[in-house]
Amino acid sequence: MAKKETVAFSKNATNIFFHILTACNLKCRHCYINPEQHGREMLGIGTIEKWLAAFTGKFRTANVIFLGGEPTLHPDLPQAVKSARRLGYQSVTVDTNGYLFHDFLSKVTPSDLDYLSFSLDGAIPEVNDALRGQGSYEACLSGLQKAKSSGFSTSMIYTVSRANLDGLESMVPLLSDLKPDRFFIQVIGIRGKSVESMGQNLQVSPDDWLRVIPRVARKIADLGITVTYPKVFLERSETFECAGNVADNYFIFPNGRVYQCPLCEDFPLHSYQFAEDGLVGTPRINEADLFQLNIAEGCVINKLFQPGNIVYDDDGNPVYQIACCLLKEEIS
Numbered sequence: 001m002a003k004k005e006t007v008a009f010s011k012n013a014t015n016i017f018f019h020i021l022t023a024c025n026l027k028c029r030h031c032y033i034n035p036e037q038h039g040r041e042m043l044g045i046g047t048i049e050k051w052l053a054a055f056t057g058k059f060r061t062a063n064v065i066f067l068g069g070e071p072t073l074h075p076d077l078p079q080a081v082k083s084a085r086r087l088g089y090q091s092v093t094v095d096t097n098g099y100l101f102h103d104f105l106s107k108v109t110p111s112d113l114d115y116l117s118f119s120l121d122g123a124i125p126e127v128n129d130a131l132r133g134q135g136s137y138e139a140c141l142s143g144l145q146k147a148k149s150s151g152f153s154t155s156m157i158y159t160v161s162r163a164n165l166d167g168l169e170s171m172v173p174l175l176s177d178l179k180p181d182r183f184f185i186q187v188i189g190i191r192g193k194s195v196e197s198m199g200q201n202l203q204v205s206p207d208d209w210l211r212v213i214p215r216v217a218r219k220i221a222d223l224g225i226t227v228t229y230p231k232v233f234l235e236r237s238e239t240f241e242c243a244g245n246v247a248d249n250y251f252i253f254p255n256g257r258v259y260q261c262p263l264c265e266d267f268p269l270h271s272y273q274f275a276e277d278g279l280v281g282t283p284r285i286n287e288a289d290l291f292q293l294n295i296a297e298g299c300v301i302n303k304l305f306q307p308g309n310i311v312y313d314d315d316g317n318p319v320y321q322i323a324c325c326l327l328k329e330e331i332s
């Protein structure tokens with residue numbers, strides 16, 4: 001029987017989401033990377049190592065996830081992975097679209113890397129490639145199979161939008177064959193070009209989300225795969241918390257901006273910045289000022305940038321609070 005639990009923000013672990021470049025070989029319709037805000041640089045390996053060290057100096061335990069753009073386009077990614085291990089990061093993950101450039105798999109070992117995560121947005125090429133680009137389905141599956149046969153632990157990430165919500169159930173037989181260790185369902189964000197793509201609104205409605213996601217997640221968990229998905233809506237009995245106030249998550253971009261809330265990434269609201277390789281706070285007003293605001297609707301940034309997903313009753317009270325985007329349900 002699958003076990004479901006809400007994964008509270010860990011108060012003891014620090015998570016570093018490190019975008020080492022913003023360049024990518026793909027042009028996914030829902031890509032959240034915004035080079036105007038995030039920079040176009042490819043960070044040198046010396047800078048990557050200094051920025052990694054800035055967090056291990058500050059926090060006792062930290063996990064790092066290397067991201068892009070496509071992080072395997074960085075020729076020094078293998079060295080960055082090994083440096084993170086040497087610096088004492090508790091876990092090291094790389095998120096990839098599956099192309100695995102620069103012969104990445106031959107330059108790291110399963111002991112260097114805790115997880116290699118592959119993004120796939122459809123169970124068949126027709127669905128996935130319409131969102132992520134021609135040939136990306138094939139590249140992702142072949143990359144995942146190579147990683148598994150070389151002994152790496154793998155995850156798969158499926159970003160749900162209106163364009164592929166109903167295809168999620170078709171992932172069940174595919175996952176039964178591929179058997180990644182973990183499956184992450186993400187909801188299309190309000191960042192980058194996520195919401196409006198090619199004139200079509202890809203945002204999923206609350207009703208559709210609740211109709212499909214928990215049910216299909218349970219089916220996938222029954223395959224023995226750990227499934228994680230965002231909580232999105234809180235029950236009345238649940239208490240709202242903003243991860244910006246109670247947890248340590250840092251989203252680093254190549255231009256040195258460091259955010260604590262991913263929903264703020266399209267704006268110069270970052271609360272930290274790397275300057276001369278040291279981490280410094282930014283002047284007010286920044287995202288941390290917004291985290292303090294206590295509102296009936298839950299997440300403040302959601303209310304500011306995406307009020308359309310809040311439903312009110314006849315008395316003007318929100319029917320659900322919108323959960324922090326970093327709050328997850330986990331089923332295993």
Ligand code: SF4
Nearest residue numbers: 024026028031069097
């Ligand atoms: S693979 Fe990732 S970074 Fe590249 S275009 Fe797609 S969503 Fe954006």
Ligand code: SF4
Nearest residue numbers: 242244261299324325
């Ligand atoms: S998503 Fe909302 S609740 Fe979560 S860190 Fe950002 S502002 Fe706070």
